[in-house]
Amino acid sequence: MPITPDTKNWTWVLERECPECGFDASAVDLVEVPALLRENAAAWPSVLEREDVRERPDDATWSDLEYAAHVRDVFRVFRERLRLMLAEEAPRFENWDQDATAIEDRYREQDPAVVSAELTAAADEMAEALAAVPDDARQRTGLRSDGSAFTVETLAQYFLHDPVHHLHDVSRG
Numbered sequence: 001m002p003i004t005p006d007t008k009n010w011t012w013v014l015e016r017e018c019p020e021c022g023f024d025a026s027a028v029d030l031v032e033v034p035a036l037l038r039e040n041a042a043a044w045p046s047v048l049e050r051e052d053v054r055e056r057p058d059d060a061t062w063s064d065l066e067y068a069a070h071v072r073d074v075f076r077v078f079r080e081r082l083r084l085m086l087a088e089e090a091p092r093f094e095n096w097d098q099d100a101t102a103i104e105d106r107y108r109e110q111d112p113a114v115v116s117a118e119l120t121a122a123a124d125e126m127a128e129a130l131a132a133v134p135d136d137a138r139q140r141t142g143l144r145s146d147g148s149a150f151t152v153e154t155l156a157q158y159f160l161h162d163p164v165h166h167l168h169d170v171s172r173g
Contacts, residue, residue: 041123
């Protein structure tokens with residue numbers, strides 16, 4: 001299952017390098033995120049072509065397919081959050097129970113080829129949306145359900161960690 005920071009202490013992702021995957025969100029500027037998203041998305045099709053794509057390494061860890069389906073949905077959820085931030089003043093984001101979504105949407109049973117195409121498309125949509133953010137909108141805010149705020153820029157940095165981290169989770173080498 002995905003590693004998620006404590007919801008009360010989520011800002012660590014924006015402040016320092018991740019000790020597991022090595023990604024440092026604080027070192028990434030918003031203008032770099034679209035290319036990094038596309039680069040990340042380009043790596044997933046080969047993961048989804050693995051013969052053992054549905055196999056879990058253990059009971060507590062998602063399969064490569066489940067990680068990929070989750071990453072696809074991360075792209076979609078954060079694309080909607082970005083849309084809200086650009087359209088509304090300080091919108092409040094609904095909680096997203098990622099584990100419940102994985103069960104309800106049967107990530108492990110999905111077609112890897114479909115997930116691959118959807119993940120790539122969702123990444124491209126998010127990359128395009130981020131590339132189109134005007135400079136004067138970078139500091140627009142959105143609110144987590146606990147009331148803490150993201151700017152467009154910190155949302156992009158925080159969000160980017162997720163697909164980078166999960167690609168690291170499924171790496172073999």
